[in-house]
Amino acid sequence: MCLAIPGKVVKIKGDSAIVDYGEEQREARLIGKDIKVGDYVVVQNKLILLKMPEEQALESIRLWKEAIQNEG
Amino acid sequence: MKVENFFLRYAYPCAYILLQMKGISQQQLHELEDIAVNNKYISRERLEKIFHNAFHYIGELAKKRKKDKWSLEVIREYFYSYHNKIIDEKRGIYSKTPMMLNEISRVEIAKVIKKIDDVLIVEYIDKNSHKIKNRNVHNTFVKNAKVGDSVTIHYGYAVEIVGSS
Numbered sequence: 081m082c083l084a085i086p087g088k089v090v091k092i093k094g095d096s097a098i099v100d101y102g103e104e105q106r107e108a109r110l111i112g113k114d115i116k117v118g119d120y121v122v123v124q125n126k127l128i129l130l131k132m133p134e135e136q137a138l139e140s141i142r143l144w145k146e147a148i149q150n151e152g
Numbered sequence: 153m154k155v156e157n158f159f160l161r162y163a164y165p166c167a168y169i170l171l172q173m174k175g176i177s178q179q180q181l182h183e184l185e186d187i188a189v190n191n192k193y194i195s196r197e198r199l200e201k202i203f204h205n206a207f208h209y210i211g212e213l214a215k216k217r218k219k220d221k222w223s224l225e226v227i228r229e230y231f232y233s234y235h236n237k238i239i240d241e242k243r244g245i246y247s248k249t250p251m252m253l254n255e256i257s258r259v260e261i262a263k264v265i266k267k268i269d270d271v272l273i274v275e276y277i278d279k280n281s282h283k284i285k286n287r288n289v290h291n292t293f294v295k296n297a298k299v300g301d302s303v304t305i306h307y308g309y310a311v312e313i314v315g316s317s
Contacts, residue, residue, distance in 0.1 A: 084168075084169065084253060084256060084257075084307065085169075085172060109271070111268055111271050111273070111288050112266065112268065112271075112273050112286075112288060113288065122253075122256060122308075123308075124165065124168055124290070124307055124308030124309075125168065125290060125308060127271060127288055127290060127308060128288060129256065129287050129288050129289070129307070129308045130252075130256070130285075130286075130287050130288070132252050132253075133252065135250075136250035136251065136252045136253070137250075139250045140249065140250050140252075140253050143245075143248055143249060
């Protein structure tokens with residue numbers, strides 16, 4: 081499986097955003113993206129890759145939780 | 153480049169998912185990056201163990217082609233087309249996942265439109281919407297990529313330069 085988990089932007093400070101994953105928050109670089117608080121984003125290695133529509137993001141998060149439970 | 157290193161460069165972005173699923177540790181992730189970036193030795197057994205899902209499909213492809221799963225030809229075909237075919241046919245986990253996640257899981261050819269420090273902003277055609285999309289990717293494996301170059305992208309990484317401006 082090769083899937084990303086989206087997070088919700090809860091704060092923007094300069095060129096960085098704080099992204100919330102429920103259990104933790106991480107900082108990510110914004111570079112060239114029109115992102116605002118409340119948007120869902122996909123991050124890899126502290127870089128925001130793209131913005132994701134809310135409906136798809138929530139479905140992805142649900143699938144992730146399911147996958148982790150199955151792994152456990 | 154050895155076939156093991158070629159495989160790892162394409163598979164490396166998925167190691168982040170394995171980390172999130174606690175399949176590997178943060179230290180193992182750093183080690184994999186060092187091996188991938190510097191073309192260091194890694195055994196086939198270790199790669200097959202870490203990326204067992206990919207090798208399930210690579211084994212399937214090798215059988216179809218009547219070749220060894222570690223032949224460069226098979227590994228190339230896997231990342232250049234078979235991997236996307238699995239996603240497009242919605243096999244396994246891809247049957248459930250939202251379109252946009254499947255989109256970033258595909259290996260695409262993209263054009264570098266901007267370079268900011270170690271990040272490339274690339275443009276590519278989304279297979280589903282046929283629209284031009286852009287994405288930020290790390291240039292970790294293609295440090296000399298420049299605006300106008302074509303690169304393969306997988307998730308958040310540019311993997312290979314496949315055309316120059």
